[in-house]
Amino acid sequence: MISVTLLTGFLGSGKTTLLQRLLTDPGMARAAVLINEFGEVGLDHHLLDRIDDNVVLMKSGCICCTVRGEVADALMNLQSLRTRGEIDFDRVVIETTGLADPYPVLQTLRAHPVLRSHFENGGVLTTVDAVNAARQVEHRAEAVRQIAAADRIILTKTDLAQEAEIPALRATLSRINPSARVVTGSDATDAIVGRLDPSLPPLPDETEPDGHHRHHHNLNEDLGVVTFSMTIEERVDWTDFGIWLTLLLHRHGDRIFRFKGILAIEGEDRPVAVHGVQHLVHAPVHMEHWPDGPRVSRLVFILEGLDPEQIRRSFSAFMGLKQVKAVA
Amino acid sequence: MCSLCGILGCDDHWTHSVDRPGVFTRNTDRHSRRSEGARRVAAANRVLSFRRVTLAEWQGTSYVVSNATGASTVFESFSHLWPEAETLAGREIDPLDDALIDWMEAR
Structure with missing residues (x-):
């Protein structure tokens, strides 16, 4: 299976700059990169002119509208060239547009009848601009969705930001997506190339710095975005859990930016980790x-x-359970 | 073939993933697969009874949902359960609906 990493981030958050750096990294020598432009001029293409033929530039504009067909077509084309021996790669990085919601791409990888046999989700990396992110999060739901979907958050432009503001931004990012690891600098390259520990990041510690606990946090009152945790003392029935979560996501998946959990399943010694984005649930990890x-x-x-x-x-x-508590 | 999207063999649902290293699934052998399938249908029916809709497995490869008037639909992918059930029920099935929560608590 070929790992597909999704590189997303708000407009101007440094995705292309990061890609430029990545493409000179020896660890990326066998990567195919799919770039989706947004705007009238193919500026990103000119910026990335050192790339070899494995780079495919899609001039379609906004990925939000066209991703289902085009990403699938581009990946199918890459796979076809690889099968014929015309190119060789062992990973794919897809750079989305700044306004893209990562969910459709993930869903394409998961559901496409051919792609799902050749490609697997290698994680979502979201670039966050240390200078402008705080304002974007307050006003743009897309920015919150991209951060919420991230497995790794790459903090960019930290050299331009006021040093004193960075801890507050990290706290905001942690509230939006408590389980994503936040990296900067050279760690950002490692996050994509895969030299960082690939295991699932830990679930959040619910303790606030001041020692208090809260069961949910308001992240943005205008958008009504909150994070919410609950703990379950009793063993969980896997079948009932599947019925509940599929129904919840069917009816409300559009408003569930991200979920993640670790479950003590009835009849199982080892825990099971579940996570997903909107309507999409990744294969549960034993x-x-x-x-x-x-x-x-x-x-x-x-x-x-x-x-x-x-x-x-x-x-x-x-679930027929009594010991379900909002973390408090 | 999936009746909604026309995709062949699309029922690789996360609740019963294809067995592979590191993935939790009860889709491991014939006995486990059938046993879990029966449990899944029973669990779904506890919810669907709220709208007087019933689910059954059909020939071990598909599902059929039926309503109180006898109308029924066959589908292959478990991911289509809730849309198909809502169509037959004529109303949405919302897990955050107080009436449905009360219904489940009473069972």
């Missing part, structure tokens, strides 16, 4: 052992306009 800390199930959601308490009630009722 973990080798429990991480440090209490061995209780925990679920974390990043929601837009949904009532966390209603989700807790629904989960408890569908």
Whole structure:
């Protein structure tokens, strides 16, 4: 299977600059890069003119509208060339436009009848501009969605930002996506090339720096975005969980930016990790052992306009469990 | 073939993923697969009874949902359960609906 890394980030957040640096890295020598332009001029193409023939430039404009067909076509074309021995690569990086929601690309990889046999999700990397991100998060749902979908967040332009503002931005990013690792500088290259630990990042510690606990955080009152966690003391029935989550995502997936959890499944010794973006659920990971800390199930959601308490009630009722607590 | 999207063999659902290293699934052998399939149908029916819709497996490869008037639909991918059930019920099935939560708590 060929790993596909999705590089996303808001307009002007440094995706192309990062790609330029990446393409000189020896670790990227066997990578195919798909670039999607947004705008009238193929500026990114000129910036990246050192790339060899494996780079495919899509001049279609906004990926939001066209990604399902075009990314699939581009990947099929790459796979076809690879099968014929005309090119060789062992990973793909897709740079999305600044306004793209990563979910459609992930869904394409997951659902396409041919692609899903050749390509696998290698993670979502989101560039975040240290100078402008705080304002973008307040006003643009796309920026929040991109951060929420990230497995790694790459903080860019830290040299231009006020040093004192960076801790506050990191705290904001942590609230939007508590489980994503935030990296800067050379770690950013490693995050894409794959030299960082590929294991699932830890679930968040719910303790606030001041020692208090909260069961949900308001991230943006205008957008109604909150993060919400709950713990489950009892063992979870896998079948009931599947029914509940599929129904919740069917009805409200558009407003669930991200979810992640670790579950103590009835009849299983080892924990199971689940995670997904909007309507998409990745294949559940059967973990080798429990991480440090209490061995209780925990679920974390990043929601837009949904009532966390209603989700807790629904989960408890569908699962027939009594010991479901909003983390408090 | 999927009746909604025309894709062949598309039922690789996360609840019963294809067995491969590192992935949790009960889709490991014939017995586990059938046993989990029966449990899944029973669990879905506890919810669907709220709208008087029932789900059954059909020939071990597909599903059929039916409503109280006898109308039914066959589909292959588990991911189409809720859209098909809502169509037959004529109403949405919302897990955050107080009435459905009360229904599930009472069971």
